Amino acid sequence: MALVEFRQVRKEFIDRNKQPFTAVAGSDFVIQDKEFVVFVGPSGCGKTTSLRMIAGLERQTSGDIIIGDRIVNDLHPKDRDIAMVFQDYALYPHMTIRENLSFGLRNLKKPKEYIEQKVREASAILGLEKMLERKPRELSGGQRQRVALGRAIVRDPQVFLFDEPLSNLDAKLRIQMRVELSELHKRLGATIVYVTHDQVEAMTLGERIVVMNQGVIQQIASPTELYANPKNMFVAGFIGSPPMNFINARVEQGRIVVDGGSFGLPENIAERLSAYSGKEVVLGIRPEDIYGEDFAPGVSTEHRLQAHIQVVEHLGSENLIYFHVGGRMVTAKVHPETKGYTGLAKEFILDLRKCHFFDPATQERITGK
Numbered sequence: 001m002a003l004v005e006f007r008q009v010r011k012e013f014i015d016r017n018k019q020p021f022t023a024v025a026g027s028d029f030v031i032q033d034k035e036f037v038v039f040v041g042p043s044g045c046g047k048t049t050s051l052r053m054i055a056g057l058e059r060q061t062s063g064d065i066i067i068g069d070r071i072v073n074d075l076h077p078k079d080r081d082i083a084m085v086f087q088d089y090a091l092y093p094h095m096t097i098r099e100n101l102s103f104g105l106r107n108l109k110k111p112k113e114y115i116e117q118k119v120r121e122a123s124a125i126l127g128l129e130k131m132l133e134r135k136p137r138e139l140s141g142g143q144r145q146r147v148a149l150g151r152a153i154v155r156d157p158q159v160f161l162f163d164e165p166l167s168n169l170d171a172k173l174r175i176q177m178r179v180e181l182s183e184l185h186k187r188l189g190a191t192i193v194y195v196t197h198d199q200v201e202a203m204t205l206g207e208r209i210v211v212m213n214q215g216v217i218q219q220i221a222s223p224t225e226l227y228a229n230p231k232n233m234f235v236a237g238f239i240g241s242p243p244m245n246f247i248n249a250r251v252e253q254g255r256i257v258v259d260g261g262s263f264g265l266p267e268n269i270a271e272r273l274s275a276y277s278g279k280e281v282v283l284g285i286r287p288e289d290i291y292g293e294d295f296a297p298g299v300s301t302e303h304r305l306q307a308h309i310q311v312v313e314h315l316g317s318e319n320l321i322y323f324h325v326g327g328r329m330v331t332a333k334v335h336p337e338t339k340g341y342t343g344l345a346k347e348f349i350l351d352l353r354k355c356h357f358f359d360p361a362t363q364e365r366i367t368g369k
């Protein structure tokens with residue numbers, strides 16, 4: 001197994017109008033040996049391109065790519081010792097599962113006993129032993145997905161590359177495969193680079209997450225760190241569901257003023273915002289940090305917000321309450337027994353300890369440093 005490193009890796013494509021288009025804008029990162037790293041970001045942000053450059057299927061415009069202890073810039077994909085699993089895991093329909101699993105190794109002219117052993121090991125890990133003589137069409141979607149993984153596992157690569165491998169599965173299977181992938185990672189002790197646009201998948205699978213937007217890496221951090229300390233409004237709004245609320249606010253004499261309320265600020269936050277006195281800021285608060293009056297355990301009730309509730313969604317385990325503050329829609333995720341009344345003014349309590357403040361011009365989080 002091995003680490004994967006990008007040093008100032010850039011990829012430009014020439015678009016239809018013959019203009020250069022930057023798909024990846026100078027990425028820098030080190031993925032450690034045996035680490036499970038997930039690339040996440042909206043469609044078109046450069047995730048697949050990054051992965052294809054690691055695989056050698058796409059040549060970077062500039063910068064260096066390192067796998068293990070080698071610069072692999074000029075190395076052919078087949079010599080990079082990686083295995084890639086794509087979204088459309090196209091198995092050979094006319095071959096049995098055993099043949100599908102062994103195909104790559106047979107192409108490499110590996111000895112028969114070696115191939116048999118690898119297929120045996122992979123199918124045991126993936127629970128495919130009883131299906132080896134079947135054809136792909138006789139398998140469920142999840143089982144087929146496991147065969148695709150098996151084809152990668154038998155190769156014993158230094159690095160596994162996954163590009164949205166679960167997106168063709170239904171929600172329930174995806175969750176099951178997510179768990180299986182985490183287990184597989186532990187068992188193989190492999191370096192895995194995984195691409196998805198689904199932030200829940202990223203949060204559950206990644207030891208670290210690389211958040212990308214428009215070709216630019218926004219932040220690289222563990223799931224908890226990304227959630228607690230997002231670097232900017234993009235990361236704050238992308239990670240978490242429902243996403244973080246953003247409320248236009250103004251700092252005035254140690255107080256925060258928003259439509260529907262004004263709060264005295266705890267000293268540490270006031271300090272952080274000292275350079276913004278008299279200026280606009282964006283207050284970010286997650287839906288779960290907004291409470292109804294009747295269920296605000298351990299939260300100071302002095303930070304109140306008046307709002308006209310628009311819609312209440314009852315999800316069983318929680319209620320989502322939607323209201324407007326200063327022209328922006330805000331969502332509160334509250335205890336299901338919180339009393340919410342459509343169309344009526346109601347006071348909400350904000351847990352200001354959990355708030356973030358952003359600079360509206362740069363969209364960066366204000367850390368006060």
Ligand SMILES: Nc1ncnc2c1ncn2[C@@H]1O[C@H](COP(=O)(O)OP(=O)(O)OP(=O)(O)O)[C@@H](O)[C@H]1O
Binds near residue numbers: 013043044048
């Ligand atoms: N061969 C190519 N020629 C020109 N432009 C390309 C090429 N491949 C990708 N792009 C462009 O580069 C950008 C990044 O594409 P990429 O496939 O990496 O996105 P992605 O993050 O994987 O998105 P998705 O979630 O939709 O798969 C996109 O704007 C895409 O249109």
Ligand SMILES: [Mg+2]
Binds near residue numbers: 048049
């Ligand atoms: Mg893609």
